[in-house]
Amino acid sequence: MFRSKTSPPEFKRDLVDLENYVTKSMVVECKVDACIDKFLVRLRDLKLLTADRYFFKLPSAEGEAGKTLQGLASELRNDLERLVPGYVDANTNILEAEKVKQRLSPRWKVIRNRTRKSKPRSNADPPKSFLDRVLATLLALQDQQRLSAANDPSAGARTLTRGAFTETCQQLKEAIESETSAASFACGGTIPMAETTDSADSADPASQPTSSGVRVWIAGNDSTARRLTLPVAGETADSSANALQELVATCQPASFGRGGEDVIDPEYRQAGKLDPEDFLTSFHPADHGIIELIEQVLLPGISSDTENRLQFRKLKAELYKLNVYSGPSGHFRKHVDTPRSEHQVGSLVVCLPSRFQGGNLIVRHHGQETNFDWSPQSGASIQWAAFYSDCEHEIATITAGDRITLTYNLYVREMTAAPITPIHPDIEPQTFPLYGLIESLLATPGFMKEGGVLGVFCSHAYPHASDLAELQLPRALKGADLVVYAVLKSLGVEVSILPVLEFGGSYGSRNPQLGITGRVKDSGSRYVSSHFLGSSLEHEFLQEGGEPQLGYSDVHLRNYGNIYDIDQHWKEILLTREVSELDEAFDYGEKYNLAKKPNSFYEPGGVRLGPYLRKYFTTDRGQEEGLDEVSTDEWPAYYLPGITWITEPKHEEMAFSQVVYGNQAEVGTRYSCAAILAVIPPFSSRGQPFQEK
Ligand SMILES: O=C(O)CCC(=O)C(=O)O
Numbered sequence: 067m068f069r070s071k072t073s074p075p076e077f078k079r080d081l082v083d084l085e086n087y088v089t090k091s092m093v094v095e096c097k098v099d100a101c102i103d104k105f106l107v108r109l110r111d112l113k114l115l116t117a118d119r120y121f122f123k124l125p126s127a128e129g130e131a132g133k134t135l136q137g138l139a140s141e142l143r144n145d146l147e148r149l150v151p152g153y154v155d156a157n158t159n160i161l162e163a164e165k166v167k168q169r170l171s172p173r174w175k176v177i178r179n180r181t182r183k184s185k186p187r188s189n190a191d192p193p194k195s196f197l198d199r200v201l202a203t204l205l206a207l208q209d210q211q212r213l214s215a216a217n218d219p220s221a222g223a224r225t226l227t228r229g230a231f232t233e234t235c236q237q238l239k240e241a242i243e244s245e246t247s248a249a250s251f252a253c254g255g256t257i258p259m260a261e262t263t264d265s266a267d268s269a270d271p272a273s274q275p276t277s278s279g280v281r282v283w284i285a286g287n288d289s290t291a292r293r294l295t296l297p298v299a300g301e302t303a304d305s306s307a308n309a310l311q312e313l314v315a316t317c318q319p320a321s322f323g324r325g326g327e328d329v330i331d332p333e334y335r336q337a338g339k340l341d342p343e344d345f346l347t348s349f350h351p352a353d354h355g356i357i358e359l360i361e362q363v364l365l366p367g368i369s370s371d372t373e374n375r376l377q378f379r380k381l382k383a384e385l386y387k388l389n390v391y392s393g394p395s396g397h398f399r400k401h402v403d404t405p406r407s408e409h410q411v412g413s414l415v416v417c418l419p420s421r422f423q424g425g426n427l428i429v430r431h432h433g434q435e436t437n438f439d440w441s442p443q444s445g446a447s448i449q450w451a452a453f454y455s456d457c458e459h460e461i462a463t464i465t466a467g468d469r470i471t472l473t474y475n476l477y478v479r480e481m482t483a484a485p486i487t488p489i490h491p492d493i494e495p496q497t498f499p500l501y502g503l504i505e506s507l508l509a510t511p512g513f514m515k516e517g518g519v520l521g522v523f524c525s526h527a528y529p530h531a532s533d534l535a536e537l538q539l540p541r542a543l544k545g546a547d548l549v550v551y552a553v554l555k556s557l558g559v560e561v562s563i564l565p566v567l568e569f570g571g572s573y574g575s576r577n578p579q580l581g582i583t584g585r586v587k588d589s590g591s592r593y594v595s596s597h598f599l600g601s602s603l604e605h606e607f608l609q610e611g612g613e614p615q616l617g618y619s620d621v622h623l624r625n626y627g628n629i630y631d632i633d634q635h636w637k638e639i640l641l642t643r644e645v646s647e648l649d650e651a652f653d654y655g656e657k658y659n660l661a662k663k664p665n666s667f668y669e670p671g672g673v674r675l676g677p678y679l680r681k682y683f684t685t686d687r688g689q690e691e692g693l694d695e696v697s698t699d700e701w702p703a704y705y706l707p708g709i710t711w712i713t714e715p716k717h718e719e720m721a722f723s724q725v726v727y728g729n730q731a732e733v734g735t736r737y738s739c740a741a742i743l744a745v746i747p748p749f750s751s752r753g754q755p756f757q758e759k
Pocket residue numbers: 389398403415427459461471473
């Protein structure tokens with residue numbers, strides 16, 4: 067269709083009309099579907115339904131089964147008559163009515179998932195009841211919206227105006243972001259070498275820790291080992307330039323991970339390595355208090371009763387490699403270390419005393435940068451740096467000398483022992499600016515007066531697509547994520563970390579007011595919008611004032627509530643039903659400044675929220691089906707609109723892949739992002755002041 071670029075389109079309707087239209091049509095459809103669901107589940111429970119994924123059949127009208135069928139049919143008629151008066155003609159056989167017949171098979175496709183036994187879950191099962199809270203809160207909000215649509219537009223007068231609410235969310239976003247940039251992501255230190263051993267200071271345990279030379283034993287081909295003492299003093303055979311060169315010569319070229327493979331590419335990394343089984347060293351980071359220091363900076367505990375266990379987090383350093391980067395061209399370009407397990411939170415690099423030039427280690431996190439320049443002191447000190455695993459880092463070119471490092475993986479582990487004094491100071495949530503802000507928001511009656519759900523994507527990357535992640539995650543939280551989590555918890559707000567599934571390239575977590583699109587930056591061509599032509603909602607409804615048929619999909623109904631309770635069930639369908647083209651229509655309307663409902667429920671879009679963290683898997687199911695359809699079945703998630711998203715998704719991880727074998731094997735993959743979700747209770751039940759739960 068040709069449209070002039072210069073003249074703006076004319077509109078017969080605005081976004082208030084759109085939302086009312088969608089709600090009104092969907093309410094009727096959802097009520098009908100709830101009645102049908104109940105009918106089908108009754109049949110199934112009586113084992114009268116013949117159905118699988120592709121095939122569907124009602125029992126015959128003969129005999130006992132026929133009688134039962136008639137009974138259920140008249141129940142269906144009564145239900146329909148009560149919820150949607152006049153929907154079916156009083157004189158027809160309800161099972162012959164086209165309107166009803168047409169709904170049976172599609173509804174079965176949706177609810178058959180409820181018949182599936184869900185996988186047995188781990189003992190600690192908080193996300194399940196947490197999700198119940200999320201659903202209950204969103205259902206209440208939706209109810210409220212629907213009623214205020216029908217009646218009094220001033221019903222929400224005591225809630226913040228849209229502008230004020232947006233401003234509040236903006237403040238929250240900024241507070242979280244500044245927490246992100248303020249939080250330390252790297253730390254480091256220097257251990258000077260003791261000049262001589264006769265210094266009186268070295269006997270004084272309170273003095274600065276010094277080191278008197280580091281010894282390295284390198285395994286030979288036979289059962290011998292050569293010894294090297296650093297820094298090279300040149301006086302003895304094991305501390306000479308020659309001995310150092312022997313070490314350099316013994317190293318193999320160091321590889322790095324690219325696309326799941328170990329590759330050697332001197333353009334990217336030019337370095338030598340020894341594996342831990344090929345050497346021993348007298349150096350241990352714990353001897354110098356390095357581990358405690360890193361714990362203090364990168365692993366603060368949380369001071370809250372319920373999170374007590376988090377206070378007993380400790381770091382364990384596991385020796386990973388010895389590396390040598392030699393001048394004039396040793397280097398390692400930008401990369402992120404591959405976590406060796408879901409317990410890994412960071413990396414430690416210890417630079418042994420050996421002269422070199424250049425070779426700065428530069429660590430970055432969210433636009434911030436820490437530059438470790440070790441060359442000036444390289445001959446006289448042990449220098450070290452630790453950083454979170456997801457921080458990008460690089461080693462600048464070593465122009466001369468040999469830069470010898472020990473690298474360690476840092477794992478978080480829980481102290482299972484009975485309470486011991488915490489080894490490091492806890493986070494005091496009250497000391498963070500975010501605490502004051504959220505505390506005052508909760509005390510503001512108009513802020514989420516009817517309750518609500520806040521969504522904040524994690525700012526650090528975690529291996530969250532893992533079975534263990536659920537047990538690990540609150541404990542392994544880093545930096546700003548830990549602050550957000552701890553602050554909310556300490557204010558008595560229910561918080562959980564759950565995965566959000568990408569769908570068609572988007573996470574659906576929009577918040578147009580804050581400019582939040584729900585898309586991961588730099589995710590390349592996966593995120594090409596397929597939406598080129600205007601949709602029927604934009605043209606037929608908004609511009610032309612017509613009443614187009616609404617397309618929708620029901621993502622998943624979890625085993626929530628009771629399917630026999632149709633008065634509740636239709637609301638659940640309404641909540642979890644995704645109406646097609648709605649996001650686009652809202653964007654379009656926004657572009658032309660069409661009026662909107664003050665607290666639109668549909669505008670923020672919906673996300674596919676996973677009920678728990680689960681591990682990555684591959685499926686070869688669905689040779690005939692697309693990835694979307696398979697997603698719905700294989701990765702249980704609930705489509706939920708109405709969450710107030712404060713930040714953009716940042717670190718995605720592969721959630722699952724579908725492998726299709728054919729003439730040509732194909733792999734489709736869905737990604738997920740971990741998010742911190744918080745259920746804000748309605749003002750009336752927030753209580754004052756807040757108590758830690
Ligand atoms: O040697 C360094 O400074 C860092 C080494 C590094 O990034 C690595 O081994 O992955």
